[in-house]
Amino acid sequence: MTSTTAMSGVIPPVCTPLTPEFEVDTASLTRLLDHLLDGGVDGLFILGSSSEVAFLPDAHRKVVLDTVLGHVAGQVPVLAGVIDMTAPRVLDHVRVAVEAGADGIVATAPFYTRTHPTEIAIHFRTIAAQAGIPLYAYDLPVSVHNKLGADLLLELAAEGVLAGLKDSSGDEAGFREVILGRRDRDLPSFSVLTGSELTVDSALWMGADGVVPGLGNVDPHGYVRLFRAALKGDWAAARTEQERLLRLFGLVHVGGPHMGRGSSALGAFKAALHLRGIIDHPTTALPQIPLDADEIARVGEYLADAALV
Template sequence: MSLTGVIPPVCTPLTPDYEVDTASLVRLVDHLLTGGVNALFVLGSSSEVAYLTDAQRRTVLDTVVGHVAGQVPVLAGVIDMTTPRVLQHARVAVEAGASGLVATAPFYTRTHPDEIRTHFRTIAERGGLPLYAYDLPIAVHTKLSAPMLLELAAEGALAGVKDSSGDDGGLREVILGREAPFSVLTGSEVTVDSALWMGADGVVPGLGNVDPHGYVELYRCAARGDWQAARTEQERLVRLFEIVKVGGGRMGGSSSGLGAFKAALHLRGIIDCPITALPQTPLNDDEVGQIGKHLATAGLL
């Protein structure tokens, strides 16, 4: 399954008592589909997957896959520490009707590259769906090297990669070295135009929850070779991405970033409650007000 275009990692709206808000989740999915996105990625970092119980993960999968009803592919994050746990999530994703799986390298345990290869090969063999690697060294403390990705791609173990490593040189090495069909997707919100210019197939932007139309327009400009228009739209989105910094140094990066996305979605009337999962620190009223100003500047309020 070759993926291209804009594939937002869907936020998970929560109720004030920290349950999945399925009504808001459906509105968010409709907002993304109306924005023209090409696929959806649930249960990733922007979905707060690390904070969700297994039951909540299943609720998200059933809600999104059921509502999308085949309009676009739905990728399911099966992110967990070790291969047996990932395979449990994969079985649930298959039962829910997901189109593909997304997995990181193992984490918490100290691993060797050969063990990481075994991890992906085992998921590919037993998972039952196309597998996409999620290169996220800031969270799992392992960088997936270009040679490893290209090797697994050539074997058919991987259908693609979401590169959130920030290593543009490594990204280019994968793009230049691939031979078999293999989707290369950037996870950066702020260098999408340059990644597409290098030959990347698409983007998985957390900020795409807030402004899917903007990323779709950027992708379309690049697809028709209008790089100046793509740059102009990218620079508007770079300025909008400043919302992730409003939490400053008083909270973790996830609290600030995910809180900003949810506050923006709440201000735009898409989700009912901007709360983030425990133990993340919530944004205060002043910070939410700053996000509102960024949205107004970007033409989104």
């Protein structure tokens, strides 16, 4: 089921604050939501990569859904990740998300199992048929090990299966092919969103509808300024804001070589939110390696340089 208008704007993938005991910190989560809404965001994406969805037990996912949807209460659309290995497992998450009141759902291609593009299409058709709310494809080949091709995405969009795409593939040419194909096939309601924090101005200039930036947790106001400048056609202002955000994004590398890239990035986002007084603890889910005190201090330096503390 597709929406009648393409979702657009700044749609941060909301981090999941955790207590030191690895439970969902609902008080911090609601403060984070208020921080994002105050920043002027156009929507929220929960239970995605920046939410540590792969680490969250189903009960934790349910707490996030209920907390976010209860607190936001329709102020902006909320997309819920229903990410899991195969369609039968995804459908369990779909039922919970729909019952909680999500405005749309987000799913990757199947993973762990080896699938053919025809099977990937069946996967998305099966999910959409049960959901009854807009379904967005999440192109994340670094984690899923399948690249969603433009022809497949546009075919499913034309069928009414997909309402949009969150592209975190890093394939700029493929992304542009989707944008061009949407225009050629006259699919204006198919929303094309970039997941890259660092090339938002370029993506919007190409015709993307918006951005789903992990760094947007830390500085939603900056991404909103960038988007609004692009919307007005002030590409110089958009580029200036993008370059400022690129410098701020350096905080994701403070973890260094002794931890995974995800541990470093998510740890840095949470450390920044903690230093800004938005969440109580910078805890990341196991088995991710936490940032140490020196690394957190380096995150603080990036925030100071960006005038965020």
